[in-house]
Amino acid sequence: MxxxxxxxxxxxxxxxxxxxxxxxxxxxxxTPVGVWQTIDDQTGQPKALVQISADANGDLSGKVIKGLSGKDQPDRRCTACTDSRKDQPILGMTIIDSMKKTNDGWEGGHILDPENGKVYRCKMHTEDGGQKLVVRGYLGIALLGRSQTWVRQQ
Incomplete structure (x- = not known):
């Protein structure tokens, strides 16, 4: 040369x-795969850590790995849940399931609000170079719901 x-x-x-x-x-x-800090809607304070992982098909699920607020004791249970999670510990509980990759993010799955036991349809996308995750739970159409912004943990 x-x-x-x-x-x-x-x-x-x-x-x-x-x-x-x-x-x-x-x-x-x-990608949403990783650990995320959720924020309490009413107080604006950190609420829990949720770990999102992918299965062999690339579908995402998320489970609560740590409670951060004062009322979240390790033995706290989902008393308001109406499905198989009724009275199960919130710590370790899968609250997000069946999320599939789309052009705009991930959708097609569901998210459980352990506070009220309701299950919502879910869609999510990352922002700020993957450091924020916008999670939207809704009934029927995405316009009828609420969004939370979660923060990636290192």
Whole structure:
């Protein structure tokens, strides 16, 4: 390889490595997979940590791994739930299920509000380079619901 080619090849190769690293870092944070801090709607205070994971098909689910508010004792149960989660501990409970990737984010699944025991349809998408997760629970159509913004934990 001549001197000119070496001068050109090194910077191009370095740029390629840096670009691949940046894309990989972006890809890792552009997914909801990870641990998220939820925020209480009424107080604005941190409420719980939810771990979102993917199954073999790429569908997402989320479970409560830690309560953060003063009223969240480890033995707290979902007394308002009406399905198989009735009276089960909230800690370790799956509250998000069957989320599928779409062009705009993830949807098609459900989310449980352990406070009232209601199950809502769910859609979500990441923002701020994957550092925030906007989670929308709704009945019927997405316009009839509420959104929460969760914060990624390291």
């Amino acid at each position: 001549n001197r000119f080619m070496r001068r050109v090849a090194r910077p191009v190769a370095l740029a390629g490595v840096l670009l691949c690293g940046a894309l990989a870092a972006h890809a890792q944070t552009d």
